[in-house]
Amino acid sequence: MIAMTWRQHRIQLLVAALILAGLVSYLLIGAWQHASYARQIGLTSCLATAPHPGCGLLAGAWFHQFGGMPSAFTLLAVLPLLAGMFLGAPLIARESESGTLQLAWTQSVSRQRWLAVKLGSLLAVIVLAAAVVSVSFSAWLSFYDRLSAAGYTDVNRLEPPAFDLTGVAPLGTMLFAFAAGTLAGVLVRRTVPAIAVSVAGYFGVVLPLDSARYTAYLSPHTMSGSYASTSPFQPGGYTLATSYANAAGHPVSFTALYQACARPIGNGASGITVSCLAQKGFHLTQTFQPAVRYWPLQAAYAGTLAATAAILLTFAVWWAVRRPG
Amino acid sequence: MTAVLAAAGLGRRYGARWALRDCTLSVPAGHVVGLVGPNGAGKSTLLRLAAGLLAPTAGSLHVLGCRPGDPDVLGRVGFVAQDKPLYGRFTVADTLRMGGWLNPAWDLATARAHLDSLDIPLGQRCGALSGGQRAQVALALALGKRPDLLLLDEPVANLDPLARRQFLQAMLAAAADSGMTVVLSSHLLADLERSCDYLVLLSAARVQLCGPTDDLLDGHRVLTGPAGKADAIAAMHPVVSANVTGRQATLLVRPAHPIADPAWTVRPAALEELVLAYMSDPAAGAAPQLALAAAPEGSR
Numbered sequence: 001m002i003a004m005t006w007r008q009h010r011i012q013l014l015v016a017a018l019i020l021a022g023l024v025s026y027l028l029i030g031a032w033q034h035a036s037y038a039r040q041i042g043l044t045s046c047l048a049t050a051p052h053p054g055c056g057l058l059a060g061a062w063f064h065q066f067g068g069m070p071s072a073f074t075l076l077a078v079l080p081l082l083a084g085m086f087l088g089a090p091l092i093a094r095e096s097e098s099g100t101l102q103l104a105w106t107q108s109v110s111r112q113r114w115l116a117v118k119l120g121s122l123l124a125v126i127v128l129a130a131a132v133v134s135v136s137f138s139a140w141l142s143f144y145d146r147l148s149a150a151g152y153t154d155v156n157r158l159e160p161p162a163f164d165l166t167g168v169a170p171l172g173t174m175l176f177a178f179a180a181g182t183l184a185g186v187l188v189r190r191t192v193p194a195i196a197v198s199v200a201g202y203f204g205v206v207l208p209l210d211s212a213r214y215t216a217y218l219s220p221h222t223m224s225g226s227y228a229s230t231s232p233f234q235p236g237g238y239t240l241a242t243s244y245a246n247a248a249g250h251p252v253s254f255t256a257l258y259q260a261c262a263r264p265i266g267n268g269a270s271g272i273t274v275s276c277l278a279q280k281g282f283h284l285t286q287t288f289q290p291a292v293r294y295w296p297l298q299a300a301y302a303g304t305l306a307a308t309a310a311i312l313l314t315f316a317v318w319w320a321v322r323r324p325g
Numbered sequence: 326m327t328a329v330l331a332a333a334g335l336g337r338r339y340g341a342r343w344a345l346r347d348c349t350l351s352v353p354a355g356h357v358v359g360l361v362g363p364n365g366a367g368k369s370t371l372l373r374l375a376a377g378l379l380a381p382t383a384g385s386l387h388v389l390g391c392r393p394g395d396p397d398v399l400g401r402v403g404f405v406a407q408d409k410p411l412y413g414r415f416t417v418a419d420t421l422r423m424g425g426w427l428n429p430a431w432d433l434a435t436a437r438a439h440l441d442s443l444d445i446p447l448g449q450r451c452g453a454l455s456g457g458q459r460a461q462v463a464l465a466l467a468l469g470k471r472p473d474l475l476l477l478d479e480p481v482a483n484l485d486p487l488a489r490r491q492f493l494q495a496m497l498a499a500a501a502d503s504g505m506t507v508v509l510s511s512h513l514l515a516d517l518e519r520s521c522d523y524l525v526l527l528s529a530a531r532v533q534l535c536g537p538t539d540d541l542l543d544g545h546r547v548l549t550g551p552a553g554k555a556d557a558i559a560a561m562h563p564v565v566s567a568n569v570t571g572r573q574a575t576l577l578v579r580p581a582h583p584i585a586d587p588a589w590t591v592r593p594a595a596l597e598e599l600v601l602a603y604m605s606d607p608a609a610g611a612a613p614q615l616a617l618a619a620a621p622e623g624s625r
Contacts (some may be wrong), residue, residue: 003428007419008412099410103463106376107427108400108470323381 001109001117013125015121020132027136034143037065047150050110059152066151069144073161079133080173085249087122088181092320096189119182119313128176130171137165138232157294158238160210167295172309174300177202179309181318188260208249209304214289216238217300224285227278247281257282327390327476329354330375334384337370344370344528352523354473354510356537357500359521360510364528368465368510369407372478375508376404379382389473391538401428403467403475407482409459411579413452419463420451422468439495458490461495462492468499475500478511481516493520514597524596526603533603545599548576550589558589566602578601 006013038044042059044318056085095101105111141162142156157166187193214220222242248253261276289297328351335348345367350357360368373379374386377394391398411420417440425431440447445458454462462478467475477496481489497520500507508525511517517524524541526534534541545565548558552574555567562578569575578584579593584591594602 001426004423007415007426011414098413099406099408101410102373102376102378102406103410103466104427105378106399106402106404108396108407108423108429109427110396110399113395239460250360307593313358 002121003115004117005121009087009122010083016082016086016125016129019110021128023076024132029142031139031142033067034062034140037242038062040141041211047146048066052132055150056152056188059147059150062147065152068155069162073157073165077161077164077173080170080177081199082177083129083174084177084179084181084198084202087126088178088183089185089198090191091118091182091185092123092316093185093189093191093194095221096185097191101202115317115320119317121176123175126174127171130174132169133164134168134169137162138167141166156238158289158291158297163294163298163301164210167298168302169298173206173303176205176305176312179312179316180205183312183319186320205308206305213297213301214238218293219296220287220289222285224283226281226283227274233270237290239286239288241287243285245283245285247283249283252282327354328352328387329389330508331596332356332371332384333386335371335374335381335385336388337367337374338382339556345374345527346383348527348530350525350534350535352506352525352535353505355496355504356506356523357521358506358508358523358525359517359538360508360525360527361512361517361526363512363604367530368527369478371527372404372476372508372510374405375474376402376476378404378432381605399517400428401468401473403470403472404412405460405463405475405477405480406465407478407510407612409463409480411454411459411462411466413415413450415451416447417445417449417451417454418447420462420466421447421469424466426471429577430471432469432471434470436465438456439465439468443491443495455488457484457491458586460484460488460492463501463607464492464495466575471503473505477505477507479510481511481513489516494518502514514600518596522598526600528604541599542596543592545594546578546580546584547591547592548578548584548588548589550574550576554586554588558584558586565599566606591608 035044038047041058041061043055043062046055048059092101104114141155141157144153145157147153148185149158151310155162157163163169177198180201181194184197184201185191188197192272220238244252244254244257246256258272260280261272261284262270263273263276265271330350330352332348335341335345337534339343342367348367348371352600360371362368370379374381375388377392377399380394386393389398389401393402394427410566412423415423421433421436421440425433426434440461443458443461445454445461451459451462454518462481464477467477475496481492484492493516494510496507499505507547509521510515513535522538524534524536524538528624536544548553550573551557552569555564555569555574555576556575558564559567562580562584565577565579567574577598
């Protein structure tokens with residue numbers, strides 16, 4: 001049965017392996033370049049000692065070389081969808097459509113075993129793929145983590161797309177996409193409509209969940225402070241909302257702060273200084289998830305998706321085994 | 326002899342429509358069974374139920390003494406679906422290998438021998454085979470299971486006459502070799518006449534006839550005689566169909582006892598005649614009822 005699964009899905013699996021290999025090499029080469037450039041310009045040794053102002057200059061040079069997170073990474077958030085479109089949806093639908101299910105299910109292997117082996121081996125492949133994606137992105141991000149810990153950047157793993165591409169989040173989204181695709185295939189029984197349904201189902205669940213995940217599982221911290229005190233900015237934390245208040249405690253917009261403190265800084269431009277804001281008594285309130293909550297939030301997010309995937313797959317198997325044909 | 330196929334009150338419904346209803350039949354082992362009936366009579370449904378692909382809505386069905394689709398019986402039943410589905414990207418050799426992956430009791434030699442005798446190239450992808458070759462590969466896959474029961478759903482419907490004959494010959498040879506029971510559905514009576522020794526006639530979702538072909542033919546007679554005396558015959562013998570032309574009537578009857586009246590010419594029925602007569606009157610069967618007096622001139 002494993003041989004059968006491999007023979008049937010080897011093209012899809014080889015294409016998936018190629019895509020992953022391309023992605024992994026890009027990320028690992030990137031990670032190596034980050035580290036070797038940092039060594040070359042002395043940033044690595046500078047960060048190893050107690051941070052001093054000179055490191056900022058080197059970090060600036062490093063950022064000049066590499067920049068922040070490429071915006072293309074946001075597009076990689078659709079990577080899990082491929083597992084649903086090309087592994088999940090066709091799994092039953094293509095065989096229903098071509099009639100080969102009648103062939104497969106009248107051999108000596110029971111439907112239950114056929115489904116168990118196919119789903120089991122494809123799920124194993126997905127776990128492996130998710131691990132590879134997660135580890136490669138972590139490697140790519142590791143130097144950003146060090147700069148973030150030293151306070152030189154606010155690129156952090158709690159924020160999308162880093163949150164979606166590291167930890168167990170890729171596993172959760174891939175499992176969910178695969179399960180949604182499989183169920184769509186079982187119910188719709190035709191490949192192309194099943195792919196469409198699985199894409200709609202994926203976004204229908206994941207987009208709302210993505211906007212709820214920073215508030216629903218753990219209530220975010222709120223911190224208020226005057227500009228006179230230490231900056232309330234939390235390195236590594238993910239800021240959800242920022243609001244401003246004047247000395248009297250009334251909420252004001254950022255424009256009000258700007259108008260109150262704008263000073264010409266030459267070339268016809270103007271800027272605002274923290275000392276001015278402190279002097280005029282402005283307050284800042286930030287709602288944020290602290291960086292230490294990365295793993296609890298990862299576990300909750302991936303857990304929700306994996307549990308949903310388990311329910312969908314159980315239903316898909318039950319339906320396929322008892323379905324009217 | 327135990328029944329390879331035993332149905333009692335078997336029914337299958339799709340939504341509000343019954344595809345098969347009140348099907349009660351028992352097919353003994355060792356026959357080549359023709360399952361006949363017009364399109365939509367429930368032939369495919371019965372075969373798919375027997376293959377375990379469908380679950381019955383009503384009644385019960387036993388295949389080789391087990392519930393169809395049971396792991397015990399799956400390996401003992403070969404099934405070739407109507408469109409002969411095969412994995413298009415698999416080569417013929419892959420397909421035979423698949424037989425081994427999916428069947429513990431796989432007999433590669435039997436399957437190979439079947440294809441070798443037909444010169445079907447093993448390296449060819451199944452998607453590129455001709456209709457006849459495709460049917461033969463599907464048959465080889467079913468034969469490699471060494472089944473006790475082989476179910477063929479319209480196996481020759483889409484084949485040209487030569488491929489049709491080749492397929493039926495191969496099937497009959499395999500059945501003779503192994504002693505397996507074959508149930509094949511068809512609406513091509515000529516094919517059945519050549520190959521089947523047992524007949525099940527399904528019409529309008531019910532079983533109308535079921536028995537060895539010879540017994541069925543023995544049990545019916547075609548009478549030709551005066552139309553005026555038809556009612557007298559109908560009063561004594563169940564009439565399956567009647568054709569009245571002018572003053573002459575042709576009746577297909579199931580004689581309760583030998584008919585001695587010299588006014589009637591009596592001859593045995595041909596299979597095609599018999600099947601057509603039952604098919605054209607879905608109500609005929611176990612309790613045929615016919616009101617000849619009400620039959621309009623020129624028809625039954």
